[in-house]
Amino acid sequence: MEHDEATPPPRGRIVMLVDNKVEGDSRVQKIARSAAEAGWDVTLLGRSPDGTERTWRLGAAEVRLLPVPEPLHRRRHEFRRSLRWPLAYRSGGIAEHRAQWVRAWRADLVVRSALVTRRAAAGELAGGPLRRARRALRRREVAARLLDRWVWLRTKMMNRVRYGRRFRSPWDRAYTLFWQLALGDRAWRRLEPGLWDYELAYGPEVDRLRPDLIHAHDFRMLGVGARAKIRAGGEGRRVALVWDAHEFLPGIKPWRDHARWLPAHRAHEREYAPYADAVLTVSADLAALLRREHGLAEAPGVLLNAPADDHRPADDAPPPDLRAECGIGPDVPLLVYSGAAAPQRGLDSLVEALPRLPGVHLALVVNPALRYVERLADRAARLGAADRLHVLPYVPHWQVVPFLSGADVGVIPIHRWPNHEIALITKFFEYAHARLPVVVSDVRTMAATVRETGQGEVFRAGDVDDLVRAVTAVLADPARHRAAYDRPGLLAGWTWSAQAEVLEAVYRRLLPDAPPPPHADPPAPPTPRGALRCTPPT
Structure with missing residues (x-):
């Protein structure tokens, strides 16, 4: 890589790995941008959502989205005939082909019917020929409808075969246990072979980039990064590996309800965790859980997903005004929720509370295209509160804080799941920097922080009565709760600048021969507490 005299040479090459499309993942974006601003040559590899490779710049970092074919992601039963659903199409596209063929036939019949009608109106068809033509069209239309239903039935059976299996049967549990006993932590190769799809898509690109350090985000990318480190070692190259654990794997509710998912992913994580030279995570509680889960010598370092305070592009337009987007004035009480929309996020409780909060409006800054969001809007309409619910799209992460500051209260009604209990989530920090009083459910870490700082009120998760109480209390004296931010x-401490210093200290410890960052003081910073050094197994 060539550099002109005005551009300092990179301090070393860092490859970051994430199993999503990067957009919407503020933690990954901020880490990549901060590392590149500190003088590292950063390439962020993500997953293309549509199979098309894409490249763009994120500050000084390069982002590349890779296609990830998933042939191993599909289970073998999807390719076999089902005794329970014998009429099901086999996988491979035949169902889609047949459905499209029937649609084409029916479209053709509509045109032919129109032609017969036109010819009859013009006097070109009459009497017996006209009746025979119409009877023939009716027979074909009936046949097309019957074939359409037949294709629909066989496609439905195919989907039952493909998606209906829950992998909870005694056979599946026995299968899982057998491979766990036979292969130990290598059992994921049999239980969740789809993890190889990530390796085959990302691995060659990582090898081609020849990084000095790999920053692997979350559990799927840990294996990709560890195997790249092993291959580099076989060539005589030293590569440092940072594992950034966003969640506690045993606390995740598997999206596929079967016996294999969690044991497979835990085995995969256990196999490759020892190869990490440093472990980072999102909270002290999660650090303690990871230390116990993997027998780590030290707790991982904590890198909070605090809001970026200096990542706004120079040519960026001013953020939109939240109240203007809702169409309300400055004196109207306004609650805001910003983030992912899903039942476990507790948004149903917010909508249910609206009829009991007269005059209070609610802004949901979410993905408005989700069916779940549509159901929330329908529920608000049935409750007579449709005019007080405002569904708004996301804004760029550097605009989130000023955008949210137009509200009166930030709400986090999240349910009590294991991973929800152990971290201060992104929106918590965003509300704080917007200086919003907060109302949070009684998940452990956030509730304890709010009670300690006095920045808001805590309510029982899923309890609409208690949510109404908490919101009413905050709206009655918002100044008292805002004053907590003057501490x-x-x-x-909840800024990304502070977190970027932790990140830089980890990188500099793992790559001690790298030159210092631009404009940095010559002495290297001390090793941050919890930046774990692991010894790979032999």
């Missing part, structure tokens, strides 16, 4: 050092 010296509170918001300063």
